[in-house]
Amino acid sequence: MQDHNQAFTIGDQFYLHDKQFKIISGAIHYYRVVPEYWQDRLEKLKALGCNTVETYVPWNMHEPREGEYHFAGMYDIRAFIQTAGKLGLYVILRPSPYICAEWEFGGLPFWLLRDGDMKLRFSYQPYLDKIDRYYERLFAEFRDMQIADGGPIILMQVENEYGGYANDKAYLHALAELMTKHGANVPLVTSDGPWHDLLDNGSIQEAALPTINCGSNIKEHFARLKRFHGQDRPLMVMEFWIGWFDAWGDGKHHTRDADSAAQELADILEEGSVNIYMFHGGTNFGFTSGANYYEKLAPDTTSYDYDALLTESGDITPKYQAFQQVIARYTELPEVKLSTDIRKKAYxxxxxxxKVSLFSVENRLAQPVESPYPLTMEALNQPFGYVLYKMNLGKNRLIEDFRLIQCTDRAHVYVNGNHLFTKDDLEMEGKETFELTEPENELSILVENMGRVNYSVKMNSQHKGIKGGVIVNGAFQSGWSQYSLSLDNLDKLDFSKxxxxxxxxxxxxxxxxxxxxxxxxxxxxxxxxxxxxxxxxxxxxxxxxxxxxxxxxxxxxxxxxxxxxxxxxxxxxxxxxxxxxxxxxxx
CATH class of the missing domain: 2.60.120.260 (Galactose-binding domain-like)
Structure with missing residues (x-):
């Protein structure tokens, strides 16, 4: 795996310019922080004693619609890497097509689901072709910023926690080959949990160094990683979980005490390298928060505070100070003068x-799309937000059987503008009964996408809106008007309505x-x-x-x-x- 032509290599340890190098990294996701604060967060990372910053790269933000690329503002990955480099920090990039990250659809773009045969995260050729084309554009942003070319990038990751999803090694090799094809010349890594079959499933040892993701029992997990390597290789926790994320409806904000986390950090640095996940969590602005799904849908909150070393708004925490004391045993802490004046205000x-009702302005926000059956968000080429479905229910009568079939994630049902009921997730297909009292009756259903699932087996079934149909008295209903409400055009609102x-x-x-x-x-x-x-x-x-x-x-x-x-x-x-x-x- 080692290549002496590179400035950063992997042998029995990590080597930077032929000298042993311990990676002490912290995770900051550039797309969860306003660009004006990138420097502040990176300065605080450096002051902690870290020498590296790690970030995921969200495909769905850089290519929100197929062939449409965004690399400006919060998505200016090149500027973020440059800022890190100017501060003397190295960079680990995780440009996987899939990132998890509690991010909408794990970073995958919604439009992949427009292919009815799509198999995500497998060696399905149309999927690989789209990654190939995306990588060609993405790698142009940072291809010249790798360490062999004098830039700060020292590692890149192939996929992400793949062993927790599948074991298609041909897919992993294909991704590694695509990364190399498009200019990656730094060593590659994979990262997986150290449990069950995950390392076996997700590793391609001949092409990428296996690393682990965990938050505790470091000594035990490092021992297993050593056995898995089968030879002297660097030990690294690519995601050292020091807190956790919140889902809507959780009883409280998740926290982890500083002392136990600091002790686990000490155990990591005694034997290997670390990436602290998260150093600074930031915010799921807009509709970018993802969801998990086990027994039921668990959509993530807007805050990605994560009980990280910096709060969501960038404040230094007691956990930061505890970690700094541990890191000081392994490196000299630099003097860093914070350059961004940040103040808090109570206005x-x-x-x-x-105020204006949606039903008064729906035609200003969207042109209706007509169809005989309800269309999903994906069919409407809509990434996020809401869809308003409308149809004529006809004459007054008793509706004894009303059901929403394959509808996700949350639906508000109205007749003639009057709210009848709201359905969530597992409740959708439950039967409802109600009376139509007017000579003519209009049915309106507002369906919300609460975040596509970002992890596990539900990922191939993340169509939003109504996919199956609407049952009224035993029969599917036809004659639908759909209003796509991405809410990116609120300048069209008319509050006089x-x-x-x-x-x-x-x-x-x-x-x-x-x-x-x-x-x-x-x-x-x-x-x-x-x-x-x-x-x-x-x-x-x-x-x-x-x-x-x-x-x-x-x-x-x-x-x-x-x-x-x-x-x-x-x-x-x-x-x-x-x-x-x-x-x-x-x-």
């Missing part, structure tokens, strides 16, 4: 200025400020939906918690007047929102 309460309480609606606020600062939007008194500041989608809110406030970084605000819009789906709205100077997560 107080802001009352609703205007009617508002009706108890329906999905948009609420507009004005926040006038003299000085910008980080703040937290408190949505107490509101049901469920998404929030926008100056047109930027902050992400989802939901009264069930554990998250109770949305992080608003100062760069999203401006001096003077700021516009805030909430789209609320449950018909539960307050008269105001508030902007606080703490997260409410308890860090």
């Amino acid at each position: 107080g309460e802001v009352e609703v200025k205007e 009617p508002f009706r309480s108890g329906t999905p609606a948009f609420y507009r606020f004005e926040l006038e400020i003299e000085e910008t600062g980080d703040t937290f939007l408190d949505f107490t008194g509101w049901g469920k939906g998404v929030a926008f500041v100056n047109g930027f989608n902050l992400g989802r809110f939901w009264e069930i918690g554990p998250q109770t406030r949305l992080y608003v970084p100062a760069p999203l605000l401006k001096q003077g007047m700021n516009e805030v819009i909430l789209f609320e789906t449950e018909g539960k709205a307050g008269e105001s929102i508030a902007f606080m100077d703490t997260s409410g997560l308890g860090n």
